[in-house]
Amino acid sequence: MVLDKLGESLSNALRKIAGRGFVDKAVVDEFIRDLQRALLQADVDVKLVSTLSNKIRDKVLNEKPASGITVKEHMIKTVYDELVIFLGRETGSVELKKQKILLVGLYGSGKTTSSAKLAKFFVRKGLKPALVGCDTFRPAAQEQIIQLGSQIGVPVYAQGSDPSKTAEEAIKKFPERDVIIFDSAGRNALDVELADELKRLKDSVKPDEIFLVIPAEMGQAAGKQSEEFAKLVGITGVIVTKMDGTAKGGAALSSCAIVNAPIKFIGVGEKVDEFENYDPKRFVSRLIGYGDLQSLVEKAEEIKSPELMKSAENMMSGKYSLQDFYEQIESIKKMGPLKQVMQMIPGLKLPDGMLDVQEKQMAKWKIAMESMTKKEKSDPSIIDNSRIKRIASGSGLKDDDVKELIKHYDRTKKMMKMMGGKNLKRGGFAQLAKQFGMKM
Ligand SMILES: Nc1nc2c(ncn2[C@@H]2O[C@H](COP(=O)(O)OP(=O)(O)OP(=O)(O)O)[C@@H](O)[C@H]2O)c(=O)[nH]1
Ligand SMILES: [Mg+2]
Incomplete structure (x- = not known):
């Protein structure tokens, strides 16, 4: 499509914004530089570029977002609106008359x-x-x-x-x-x-x-x-x-x-x-992938969901059970295009392979967990070979399926501990939450 390159640069710049925990002047300035570079590369007149970017900077920094709208959403919306005005404002219609x-x-x-x-x-x-x-x-x-x-x-x-x-x-x-x-x-x-x-x-x-x-x-x-x-x-x-x-x-x-x-x-x-x-609206939407951006922002908001925060809290405090592990994967999976969502959280690195869990695997794990005792679920370290055999036969699975679940859990727990150990001194959790875009 036309202006592919411009669209790509703009939506990358906006995606960066969508992924930020918060938007401050430095973030806005960085975005404005990205915006200017992208427009100049698409051959837009230098004077127009400066007028447009000043206008956007001014609006984002000085206008209060409407209630219920986050600063991020306000910023993305402002960029969208101004681009629409810039690229034509009105839909090109001709009168159907003599x-x-x-x-x-x-x-x-x-x-x-x-x-x-x-x-x-x-x-x-x-x-x-x-x-x-x-x-x-x-x-x-x-x-x-x-x-x-x-x-x-x-x-x-x-x-x-x-x-x-x-x-x-x-x-x-x-x-x-x-x-x-x-x-x-x-x-x-x-x-x-x-x-x-x-x-x-x-x-x-x-x-x-x-x-x-x-x-x-x-x-x-x-x-x-x-x-x-x-x-x-x-x-x-x-x-x-x-x-x-x-x-x-x-x-x-x-x-x-x-x-x-x-x-x-x-x-x-x-x-x-x-x-x-x-139609400038349609054009700009296509250009910067506005629909996608909106849903990304929504997804970013969902990441702040209470369940996820609770399991994050558990994992940070070392009380990380198999149940938490399972719920985490499940709630993360529900969020849709995972890679995109994850890219939006600066500093968040999930254990390799954690997200590659397939539906089929999840289904098996769910069955396996149903055959476990409460004690096993909250402290999986007690699950030895004989317990594995029992769980497997009780749920009609292979031993390997159960082993795999435990292996995945162990690896994730280790990762979480490392993250937590580093971050979870005083205020560490607040910091982590900030990465999730939460206000503490
Ligand atoms: N790819 C593409 N080619 C187009 C488009 N519009 C016109 N062309 C091509 O551009 C060339 C010039 O088009 P014309 O319509 O003859 O241009 P003109 O303005 O009438 O040219 P003059 O009469 O010589 O001044 C032709 O080869 C067209 O096929 C378009 O939207 N896309
Ligand atoms: Mg002609």
Whole structure:
């Protein structure tokens, strides 16, 4: 997907936040640096990057989160909201009414292809569009749009050598079409010739909408270019093309923030169907994996669950029974994508293999534990070979299954003791709890 790299960097930065026990100024500053680096790498304008990051820093540090919302959630939400505003704010919708739309842009930006895609969009919406080829400059431009028109079954007018005249004739020719889409010629730059041509064309067409077509791969120049077009003819919307072909695109997408016009559509391929309504919310959600992040934050909250804390307390104080061990694995397993959850707890290293316990194994252990006496469960060290045999035959398991359970338990207990021994002096538990994101 487009901006994959940006999305990855941003969600990594946010994941780091999700994993923090608490959010303070240092954490925010570190995040802001990550954010800036990610945006600059995606080619977003330097000034825009600084405006956006200042805004986010200010909001996160100075705004009080709504009640019931943790600072972390507030921070992630703020980043999400600001990115949505930054990347377009509103959903790019076009009115489904009788209208004239003019497409402008530089050479090869995708104007002609987008004209056809747009026409197809209206057809799908039940309207009757027509295409007008006003590119009398590039040889073969008229054939190109005629061919596209026939491919999608939309009438095309493309003849003559003066764009304005072509436009005027087309308007006369298509009085009964709902939407008339005018494709214009490009140049290498918005030079005097193109500026003059577009101004005249605009006077002839009197368009309801003027869409600027920018390719996603256009770097820093996108902002300046959009500004120039906006000044010249006025831009009511932006179409960002070739979103399928670049890891960048940040500049093109953020140019809408410069010209103050919404992105209406994005082109995601060469085919006429590869065209999407642009929805900044959906886009940002996909970009940073917002849904995943939200559930990660929730999971992090669940880690603070009382049962888990109680067994953590037990294990730290050395009262670590087989029952605790079993409940721990079970409650940890319930939390879902374990590796992710565990990554969120800085400093927490679970014994190797502890989480690799399979459902089948768990089921056997449960049965085994049902055949144990209370005493055995609270002090498994008394379980010798003859007890193992008894437990195994009582539960219909093999000796090895029981041995395995005890081995796992022993290893985990040793680990816990080591962690506890180091941490559980005075205040040690508070420290550990802090790692779990708990306030003590
Ligand atoms: N991958 C991809 N290619 C696209 C997209 N939109 C356009 N293209 C390709 O980009 C090239 C240029 O597209 P055109 O529509 O001819 O561009 P134009 O702005 O009309 O170009 P000029 O008329 O020469 O100024 C063509 O090869 C298109 O197939 C898109 O969204 N994705
Ligand atoms: Mg063209």
